[in-house]
Amino acid sequence: MPYPEELKKLIKIVEGTRAERVARKKAGEEVPFLSLEQRKERLKHHPDFQEEGRRPLKVGASKGYAIAHEFADLLEARSRIDPNKVDLSRWDLETDVLVIGGGGAGSSAALLAQEHGAKVLLATKLRHGDANTMMAEGGIQAATKGDKDSPYYHYLDVMGGGHFTNVPELVERLVTDAPDVIRWLKALGCNFTQIEDGRLATLHGGGTSRKRMHYAADITGAEIMRTLRDEVRNRRADITVLEFSPAVELLLNEHGACAGAVLYNLETETYQLCKAKAVVMATGGSGRLHVRGFMTTNHYGATGDGVILGYRAGVPVSFLHTVQYHPTGVAFQEQAEGILITEKFRGAGANLVNVDGQQFVNEREPRDIEAASIILECTEKRKGVPTPSGKTGVWLDSPMIDMLEGEGTVKREFPGKHILFKRFEIDIAKEPMLIYPTLHYQNGGLEFKASGETKIPGFFVAGEVGGGIHGANRLMGNSLLDIVVFGRVAGASAGSFVKSKPRDGKLSLEHVSRYHAELEAAGVGMDRVAPMVLPDYTPADVKKKQWTAHYEGTLR
Amino acid sequence: MSQAPESLTAKLIPIYIMGKRYEVPETLTIMKAIEHAGYKFIRGCGCRGGICGACGTVYRRPGDYRIHVGLACQTVVEPEMVLTQIPFYPANRASYDYATMEAVGAAVGALYPELFRCVACNACTKVCPMDVEVMDYIAAVKRGDLAEAMRLSFDCIQCGLCASRCMGELPQYHIAQLVRRLYGGKLAPATDHVDAMVKKIADGYYQQKIDELKKMSVDELKKLYTAREQEPHQAPELWKAKSAEGL
Ligand SMILES: Cc1cc2nc3c(=O)[nH]c(=O)nc-3n(C[C@H](O)[C@H](O)[C@H](O)COP(=O)(O)OP(=O)(O)OC[C@H]3O[C@@H](n4cnc5c(N)ncnc54)[C@H](O)[C@@H]3O)c2cc1C
């Protein structure tokens, strides 16, 4: 539905200040960026900094580390399988490299492992490409323009965005591999947006000092994902894809090396053992855990499974206490609630504006600062805009973009969102959008090295499931980059590892038994089951009537 | 959990999921309505954001002979609609060697001879939930205009509904994917600035600077970070930084 009358009135106020804000922008007079001191103050309004939302882990390699309850609940939970009842002397599938997760990181890893001579099996939860990668809109960072940018500035920006907590070796790899990733993707046939002379178009994003956000209209992630997926399909002689087959446990062998995984066929409800010489974990993020009850931008399968599996096998977690709230999720239209409005709108000049039509933060601050500022505006300062469903939000003033860059820019550069709102009879080239922060990205995850290795031989990590690259806060455009950089790295490392003829040995689920014993000793979690695999959206009244149904966690 | 509030307040309307009647809140998308009715998705649900193509849905309205389409995750329910999802439809995909394949229409035709079975009925375009001009991009491929086909097919999310309706039995979306890749990697202008930067990095041009940054204390880094020069928002493409530091 279009904006109701009350909101239309409030939009008039925004329109009243727009010309002046556009003039300021044109003159380069921006609302100043916060100093590092001011940032620290502002972040106190960020959900990450509210202690009541988290608790220390009672078991495992990172015991004592405090993370969100929703995540802790899953780490402190038993396996879906009883390790004593599994016959480990035979297996259903065998491969050199098992890649778990068919998003951007997993697909890149599969391609590189294959190029290193390995036979690859890629097991994924939903369809190949049903992944957060598919959903990324805004862009991918890389310092490709040597006349004004370099890995040096990219490095500084990444560190500043992550509040200088990032792991330097990972950041180095990220920024120095970045241009080659763009080259590789283009050579595989990705259509990045180009300007007249053939140079790739680049924009600013929050926290960038140079315009280095490459994009493919407003479906950058989809363009990357579908290109990688198509290439994986071309190599089906060496790469087998198994869909609707999430991994629910890792297999180790008697020498303590990773040796495959237990896969669960969601449709037939049967389990399969897959034996492998190396495993790449690339299961992505965890928005569907709805930390602190927030909405999420993430795909249906983003339930943090890889972190659970890796942690049980003994890999510590880091930076998992920080969660990224994307500052701009749809707050009105209720049926689109939580859906992401790309940061590119702000990169292109749209202000964030409160109920009085006033700008309250520079729109190019890092994401956590933007999110904290919006929450502050809507809570303590009481300058939020009330939505018809009783929530609050602030305006993202998209019509400014046409005034700055010329009529038709919004429609041309943001076709996806333009269509989405057009369905609600709202023209975002003429009317602003109402937004509020939404759960977006898992900043932390399994600990890993710049080679993709973890502390378990034969076990590699790539993508959103890993932690450390982005420190406590990721900048826009660095995740699409990270998944391809480290997907390629992990794939190549796994491929080489296989070639080095690792020691074969009896399969084992000892680590699961040990973990169960630890849970029992700590007196937690044996009544919960993880990984979650799919979120639970079945209404309680329906469940009550499913008299004979048995639920293992969220699955029937 | 996150979806409860709307269903408490909104008015209930009848919809028919595969012909069976359910009462659902009128504000829900088809996807949330199916969940509200008690289904748990395994197929037919992916991104929940209108881009993965998992949730293609066809429906009819009472007294209306036409087929309507929508993405379940994006389309709001209507009273009395009769719907089904088509989460999968078989379509042949030809494997090819991307590195050696020539970016010309004839090469595409050789992989997909069924291209020429298109009878221009336009059923594909009509059924596309993304308003892609499917028939037109197929026509462009037949003409050998790969640039136009890439442009016209760019918003395709590969839900497969086009292939399900095609009289000529074409796998339109696979053909479009092939063409977009041929265009992007082989026909689009070269990007010399990227290659130049890749070479500079491989030659170790920035290594010393990066090594210095890696060793710095947080305080030193903070100083550099705060002082770093910002490319202004409205700067032209060929903007030059005042300082050559780090470049
Ligand atoms: C709406 C949205 C917009 C974004 N925009 C940007 C942007 O503009 N720029 C940017 O840089 N980043 C962006 N991001 C972030 C970025 O897209 C993701 O962080 C990144 O794509 C993650 O890639 P991945 O391969 O690690 O995980 P994913 O792409 O999520 O892939 C993980 C895959 O693993 C599967 N899986 C999960 N559990 C299991 C299991 N147990 N067994 C087997 N398979 C499993 C999943 O189903 C999925 O297919 C955005 C994210 C979202 C959600």
Ligand code: FES
């Ligand atoms: S679920 Fe992905 S398009 Fe609807």
